[in-house]
Structure formats: C-alpha cells, structure tokens
Amino acid sequence: MSRVFVAYTGGTIGMVPGAGGFVPKPGEFLDIFNHLDFVGAPELPDFVIEEFDPILDSANMRPTDWNRIASIIEEKYTEFDGFVVLHGTDTMAYTASALSFMLEGLRKPVILTGSQIPLCRIRSDGYRNVVEAMTLAGDYSIPEVCIHFGGRLLRGNRATKVSSAALKAFDSPNFPFLGRVATGFKVRDDLVRRSPHGALKVHSLGRSRVGALRIFPGMEAEILENILRPPLQGLVLECYGVGNAPVQDGKIPAVIESACRRGVVVAIASQCSDGTVDLGGYATSSALAQAGAISGLDMTVEALMTKMMYLIELGLPTDQVKYRLGVSLRGELS
Ligand code: ASP
Numbered sequence: 001m002s003r004v005f006v007a008y009t010g011g012t013i014g015m016v017p018g019a020g021g022f023v024p025k026p027g028e029f030l031d032i033f034n035h036l037d038f039v040g041a042p043e044l045p046d047f048v049i050e051e052f053d054p055i056l057d058s059a060n061m062r063p064t065d066w067n068r069i070a071s072i073i074e075e076k077y078t079e080f081d082g083f084v085v086l087h088g089t090d091t092m093a094y095t096a097s098a099l100s101f102m103l104e105g106l107r108k109p110v111i112l113t114g115s116q117i118p119l120c121r122i123r124s125d126g127y128r129n130v131v132e133a134m135t136l137a138g139d140y141s142i143p144e145v146c147i148h149f150g151g152r153l154l155r156g157n158r159a160t161k162v163s164s165a166a167l168k169a170f171d172s173p174n175f176p177f178l179g180r181v182a183t184g185f186k187v188r189d190d191l192v193r194r195s196p197h198g199a200l201k202v203h204s205l206g207r208s209r210v211g212a213l214r215i216f217p218g219m220e221a222e223i224l225e226n227i228l229r230p231p232l233q234g235l236v237l238e239c240y241g242v243g244n245a246p247v248q249d250g251k252i253p254a255v256i257e258s259a260c261r262r263g264v265v266v267a268i269a270s271q272c273s274d275g276t277v278d279l280g281g282y283a284t285s286s287a288l289a290q291a292g293a294i295s296g297l298d299m300t301v302e303a304l305m306t307k308m309m310y311l312i313e314l315g316l317p318t319d320q321v322k323y324r325l326g327v328s329l330r331g332e333l334s
Helices: 028-033 063-076 092-102 126-139 221-227 251-261 283-290 301-313 318-325
Strands: 003-010 015-018 021-024 046-056 082-086 110-113 145-149 152-155 179-181 185-187 210-214 234-239 265-270
Touching: 003 063, 003 126, 021 046, 028 046, 046 063, 046 126, 063 082, 063 092, 082 126, 092 110, 092 145, 092 301, 110 126, 126 145, 126 179, 126 185, 210 221, 210 301, 221 251, 234 283, 234 301, 251 265, 251 283, 265 283, 265 301, 265 318, 301 318
Parallel strands: 003 046, 003 082, 082 110, 110 145, 210 234, 234 265
Antiparallel strands: 015 021, 145 152, 152 179, 179 185
C-alpha cells in the first residue's frame, strides 16, 4: 500500500468563525477529519497528517513558510510515495509555483489542496478535495507540484486562483488540465512531466527583493521609479494585452532603462490571464524591450515572480537570470 504524507499548513479547510471572520483553529482539521467514517477505507492510501505550528491563513504566508513546506518534504521524501499540502486558496498558486522551482529533481507527487468552505460546515468542499488529492498523491505517477481543486488537477506553476466563491476556484489558462476527477480519475499521462534523473535538491527562497506593479491609465512614471529603487532586484510589470504600456512621452521606458542598467530585472506580464506576452507586437511594447525589459511569455504572475526569486537567489549574473526566465525549467511556460 502506498504512503502519503499530508502537511496541514492552514487555510479555510480548518477554520472556524472568529470575531473578525474565519480564523484557523489548531486541531480543528484533525478533529473532524480523523472522525470521518471513510478514514481508514481501503480506497485511501495509508497516510500521516502533520499539523504545522502555527497554521496560517495563507494571506499571511511568506517565503519562510514555503521553506518549511519544502524542508518537511525533503525530510520525509524517502519514507513516503507522495505528498499532500493542505493550504489556503489565497496564495496557493504562489506556493505551488515556488515549490515547483524549489524542489529540483522531484520524482514524487506534491499535491496542494484546500477548500472554499470550511470542514466544519456541512457543504464543505474540503472532504472531496483532500480525499482526491490523497488518492492522486498515493496512486498516480505525477512527478510534479500540482494543485488539485474542484475536480481539476492543474500544474502548480500554471495555476491561478480565478474565483473567490466557486468551488472550482483555480484555472490553468495557458495549459490544459493535467487531469479531472468526477465519477472516476482521469490523469493525462501525455501532459504530466517525465520523471527527472538524479536526486532531489531543495532550494530555499526568500533572500531576494522582487515586486510586482500593475500599469493603469494615467500611472505616473514616478510610481514605477519609486518601486524600482534599491534594494529591489526584480520587478514583474503587469502591462496590457501582449505587453503594452503608455510609452508616448518616453518616461516609463526611460525609468525602465535606468533600472535595467543598474542590473534590475524587469519582466513584462500581461493583465490578461489567457495568451502570451509578445514584446514587439505593438510599438507600445517594443519600447519596453528596447529599454531592457524582457517578456514574461505566457507565465502566470505567480510563476514569474517565484521563478525570478529562484533565479536571482541561485546567484546567477543578470543576463543569465534574464535568459533563463525565458526557458522552461519546470513546465511553467509553453
Ligand atoms: N484566506 C483563506 C486562505 O487563503 C482562503 C482559503 O483558504 O480559501 O487561507
């Protein structure tokens, strides 16, 4: 029988109503889950659940928490066949993207899930998500970091939270689902990454300074200039459409050019979730490329930010960081 390690990091799944809204309550998830009739059913893999201390609303998660998750996976790696990470939905796509880069050489499934409705509520979507994630982690060969939510199995670094209300809260706009679970399990072996060679190598994250800024009509170049000041090392600039920005007065390209000359990495993402950045499609995007910005292609903002952190923290020279941002490392771009 396969063995699955479940890291319970927090999120709505184990929350209860508090004075200011839902809050994670230590022990709540385990209390409810361990008393369910189906726990111990032969369909479920053998599993061990470990509750993090503290458990967090994922809005409070930081790279140090990603490091904790990566470390526990490393510690339990040989003992278990697969891993489930129970996590809040708000930053689940950031954690999944970060882990995909941090866990180099991963050969076992790491499936993140959680719920939109807490387990303490009768309509909770948590039971289904957890049971399905455990099955995927225990019974399938999926050597990558995924999000499984609302019956959709998504590559983690392709996923983004698209709904604060729907039970299918995540989508993967630029890549097909890796699988679907309805009455049965369907996993697309043709899309799942091949198992890499070599041992697992875990990278920590959190020493770099990166940011993101969304362009909007009338945005003054000073806003961009301020955010690009030291100690910032990398910026994801969320532009319009294929990567367009207001460039007519030349101020935004000038600010980008001066930051790039100082060695700051500026990557252009799109405010559209679907499609790819194409710097050069319009004069309003070529100007950014000429200033030294690079294309974020069809990566999610979550993947682009965490990949930038990962590459900067590898200690690579700026031109290498820029080059590798455009190369698929873990299936994060087409
Ligand atoms: N705020 C919650 C969290 O991200 C939302 C959720 O879990 O759905 O932890």
